[in-house]
Amino acid sequence: MAVPDDDDHHHLVFICTPAIGNLVPAVEFAVRLVNHDSRFFVTFLAIDIPGTPLVNAYTQSRFSLSLSQDIQFIHLPPLEPPSPNLYNSYIGYLSLLFESHKPNVKNSISHLQKLHNSSRIVGIFVDMFTTAFIDVANDLQIPSYLFFASPATFLSLMIHLSKMDHDRFNALILDSDAEFVLPSYVHSLTVNLLPPTLSTEDGLFWYAHHGRRYGETKGVVINTFAELEPHALRSLDEVPPVYAIGPVVDLGGPAQWQPSHGTHQSVVKWLDGQPEGSVVLLSFGSMGSLDKDQVREIAFGLERVGFRFVWAVRQPPKTKLEHPDDYSDLNDVLPEGFLTRTAGRGLVCGWVPQVTILSHGAIGGFVSHCGWNSILESLWLGVPIATWPVYAEQQMNAFEMVKELELAVELRLDYRKGSKLVTAEELETALRRLMDGREDVRSRVKQMGEKCRTVLVENGSSYRALNSLIDKLTAQIL
Ligand code: UDP
Numbered sequence: 018m019a020v021p022d023d024d025d026h027h028h029l030v031f032i033c034t035p036a037i038g039n040l041v042p043a044v045e046f047a048v049r050l051v052n053h054d055s056r057f058f059v060t061f062l063a064i065d066i067p068g069t070p071l072v073n074a075y076t077q078s079r080f081s082l083s084l085s086q087d088i089q090f091i092h093l094p095p096l097e098p099p100s101p102n103l104y105n106s107y108i109g110y111l112s113l114l115f116e117s118h119k120p121n122v123k124n125s126i127s128h129l130q131k132l133h134n135s136s137r138i139v140g141i142f143v144d145m146f147t148t149a150f151i152d153v154a155n156d157l158q159i160p161s162y163l164f165f166a167s168p169a170t171f172l173s174l175m176i177h178l179s180k181m182d183h184d185r186f187n188a189l190i191l192d193s194d195a196e197f198v199l200p201s202y203v204h205s206l207t208v209n210l211l212p213p214t215l216s217t218e219d220g221l222f223w224y225a226h227h228g229r230r231y232g233e234t235k236g237v238v239i240n241t242f243a244e245l246e247p248h249a250l251r252s253l254d255e256v257p258p259v260y261a262i263g264p265v266v267d268l269g270g271p272a273q274w275q276p277s278h279g280t281h282q283s284v285v286k287w288l289d290g291q292p293e294g295s296v297v298l299l300s301f302g303s304m305g306s307l308d309k310d311q312v313r314e315i316a317f318g319l320e321r322v323g324f325r326f327v328w329a330v331r332q333p334p335k336t337k338l339e340h341p342d343d344y345s346d347l348n349d350v351l352p353e354g355f356l357t358r359t360a361g362r363g364l365v366c367g368w369v370p371q372v373t374i375l376s377h378g379a380i381g382g383f384v385s386h387c388g389w390n391s392i393l394e395s396l397w398l399g400v401p402i403a404t405w406p407v408y409a410e411q412q413m414n415a416f417e418m419v420k421e422l423e424l425a426v427e428l429r430l431d432y433r434k435g436s437k438l439v440t441a442e443e444l445e446t447a448l449r450r451l452m453d454g455r456e457d458v459r460s461r462v463k464q465m466g467e468k469c470r471t472v473l474v475e476n477g478s479s480y481r482a483l484n485s486l487i488d489k490l491t492a493q494i495l
Pocket residue numbers: 037038039041270271300301302303304329367368369370371372387388389390391392394409
């Protein structure tokens with residue numbers, strides 16, 4: 018693909034964490050940008066890592082099919098992973114890997130500059146964990162920007178951690194019920210809502226490191242919108258300008274980038290035969306998996322409550338650096354006879370086309386791990402969530418959705434690996450609240466779904482934020 022060689026074109030380079038929750042919204046944002054303003058051209062530099070079959074499926078499909086003639090994808094040469102004795106968390110592993118890719122990224126961008134000398138690179142976009150490439154941007158004297166795929170509340174935590182005394186923090190987190198005040202939340206949080214990785218030695222170090230580096234960028238583009246997180250966005254007054262351009266949602270989802278995946282058509286066909294709003298979707302994200310005891314408890318809960326369901330169950334990865342995969346035989350994990358007893362009333366699947374399912378009229382509720390993309394999808398499609406966080410910043414997102422915004426039904430807020438099991442009774446109670454239609458949450462979610470659309474049209478808050486960002490990106494080359 019040829020980068021247009023003319024002075025009117027503005028070239029941007031994105032380098033993202035190879036994780037579905039980070040990469041997909043960044044690509045969708047780039048698509049929105051080039052569709053909004055035809056002067057932009059975008060190059061994604063892709064870092065491949067082993068043990069991530071979903072990310073590979075996404076990059077292979079999206080990168081081979083031309084998304085737009087204004088976006089190109091280039092794979093960076095693979096590198097040896099960092100030595101295991103240098104990290105003890107996944108974020109530590111990723112951060113060190115990105116550090117080692119700096120020469121690779123610098124070579125690729127220098128090459129792009131030589132190849133297309135009249136189409137200037139006006140910005141390098143990093144994401145929440147690829148801040149190492151801010152150094153490359155500085156070396157090449159190109160402005161850097163942050164694309165942040167999580168909520169403003171979490172951005173605030175990252176920045177806050179970078180300013181905190183870590184000895185004090187480590188003492189604080191010894192008590193999981195201790196209170197923690199963050200300016201982006203109206204209510205105080207308890208320590209057990211903080212990301213589980215912060216209790217690892219290098220988890221805290223790397224979160225704070227990345228949070229500190231955000232301040233070096235020329236602007237922060239965040240996948241949220243003013244009407245959704247007004248308080249949190251207002252609290253971010255010490256960072257570079259923040260552009261709340263969301264919601265960016267990949268409405269095609271995996272059905273588009275994994276069209277041959279077996280479950281897609283069969284799930285939709287099954288949903289076609291179910292009454293409106295009668296089915297609950299249970300899905301725990303691209304990296305979520307639960308222990309066998311917990312899976313069995315969910316199965317008992319679904320049998321007790323009797324609602325129709327689609328349930329995405331994934332197998333825990335064999336090593337810490339891999340992502341979950343589908344079970345080859347679900348009978349290995351489900352209670353005996355469960356599939357027969359629930360036949361016709363529910364589907365148990367592996368990876369599902371989540372956004373396609375959520376957009377089906379038969380879906381009435383969503384038990385979600387509260388990843389930010391899943392939250393935005395549920396709001397866009399007006400499907401209320403019952404919160405079941407598992408990893409990353411999901412406990413904070415669940416708290417925000419239930420307590421701060423009153424846009425979700427509480428199932429658990431602080432669940433994580435090693436938590437007390439969510440019992441069948443607990444699940445049954447939450448599902449009744451979610452599905453019986455008496456909760457005000459459903460109508461508030463529908464209203465927020467309407468706002469998701471109005472903010473994106475001319476004069477909407479996110480539309481205006483996108484235009485301000487474009488002014489900033491293009492002003493530097495006048
Ligand atoms: N997703 C999906 N099928 C699944 C699980 C997840 O299509 O079985 C999609 C989901 O629609 C969302 C993304 O994967 O777009 C997950 O992003 P999110 O931020 O919700 O969570 P993460 O995976 O980053 O924890």
